[in-house]
Amino acid sequence: MKFIYTIITSIALLLASTFFFPSEGYAANGDVYQVGGMVLNVRSDASTEAPVVGKLQAGDQVVEFQEKYGWIQTYYDGKEAWVAKHHLRKIGQMKRVQANEENVTVKANSTNIRSGPGTSYPAIGSSSSGDTYRLQKTEGDWHQIVLANGEYGWVASWLTDTKGEPIPASNESAATVQAPEQQASSTSSDLTSLDGYNIMLDPGHGGRDSGAVGINGVQEKMVTLATAHEVAEHIRDAGANVIMTRTNDNYISLEERVEMSDDYFTHAFVSIHYNAFPDPSANGMNTFYYSQTTDQQLAENVHGSLASKVDLQDRGILREGFRVIRTNNAPSILLELGFITNANDLAIIQTDTFKQQVGEAITTGLQNYFQAK
Known part of the structure; x- marks a missing residue:
């Protein structure tokens, strides 16, 4: 977001940093x-x-x-x-051990299955709400589960229900290979409606301000706008009143964006951006907040949900003084949803699946935030 670079590249090397597992049918x-x-x-x-x-x-x-x-x-x-x-x-x-009779049932769609007990471990697959696995062991807030192919994976305990009865073989579900859960969420049906809440979405940049320029001339201002429209639909479906600081390619100053937030008595302000850097290997997503009193909890809820659903490197939650969140009276966060100067990030960002996952994740994060208040 802070740098404007046009980087022409066509190949990104996918570097693996941990085990590579089969999706099915091979010895363990x-x-x-x-x-x-x-x-x-x-x-x-x-x-x-x-x-x-x-x-x-x-x-x-x-x-x-x-x-x-x-x-x-x-x-x-x-x-x-x-x-x-x-x-x-x-x-x-690689070793196999006998699974016990407890099982865990995943509660949220697009839940990452990881190679180890934490968000720093890469995803080795994903699971959907209702998928059930045998529980091997628990470490902290993470369950080690037995996949249908006999391999092991780890899933965040807050995304599952744990029960003692055996599971039918027909309910076992193989992980599909695909790649941060800090804090995640239940399915939207378990959460509060957003009815009565005013949510302001702020697509970064616009008009004469293109924002960052990435691979093949992709402009940040257009990617943020497309993402914001998709996110808005998901939040509206959950009952909220959604206001966007811009709905087309026009210039809105930072001061005007904050004024709009005040005028609409916003309950949560979410600014959407994409990152850029001279080194094309830089990748991943961040969530930024300013006020530890009003913003931090919103950042943790939304980022945790994003990390559980979106297949990008988790760069974490950071405190920064960006103007649209520093001078905003509403709980406010700024999202950097990947690097448009990184070929792998950009390929993911430009898919409909990514925009849908971001929409679902931000909506669930907002539901978690307001449910806890």
Whole structure:
């Protein structure tokens, strides 16, 4: 948001930082290898002539599911892939243990299943409301669950119900491979209506102020506007009165945006932005707040919901003095929903699925916020 850069690029390398798991049908007790001190090509077949589908960095780990001609087959970006074994060091083996009779049922749609017990671990899949899994163990606020293919994943306990009865095999659901839950939410049916609340959405920039300029000339002002329109529909569906600081490509000063918030007796102000940086590897989303008294709880609720639903790197919640939130009398937050100068972020941002997930997440975050007040 703070920098204007036009970066022309066409390829983003997807770098894996943890285990690569199959989505179904493979043995669970594969050997675990670590990449040595070099960048290692990941290929579509067990041959140096096969196309490169990605790269691994020193310290990345892979699980072997079969070996052929000195190559091991693993999974990369959810697909079968091959790496040369002589560049790898064996460090252990995946283990299975018997699951207990408790099970957990997911309460929220698009809930991330992670490789470890925390939001810093990458998502290895996602689950929908009503999906049920056997509970392996609990660490803090996270449940380790047994997936339908026998592998393990972790899900935030606040997104689940835990019960003691066994689950029918037909209810087990395999995770689908796809990639921060700080605090999340129940399904909207469990939450309060937003009826009677005035929610102001602020699509950043507009008119002569293009905001950041990203890959292929994408302008932040147009992406924020498209996202805000989608978010508005979701919030209206939950009963709120939605006001937008702009509904088309026109210029609105920062002072005018804050004045509008005051004029409409806004109950929550959400400013939508996208980030940019000279280094195209910078990626992920942030939520910013200013007042620890009026803004911080709103930031935590909305960001937690976004982190549980949106497949972007979680850069966390930060305190900053952006004018539209610093001088605003309403509880206010500013969202940076990914980098338009990062090829992977931009590819996600431009999908209808992303805008829908953001709309659902912000709505649920608002419901959680007002329910707790």
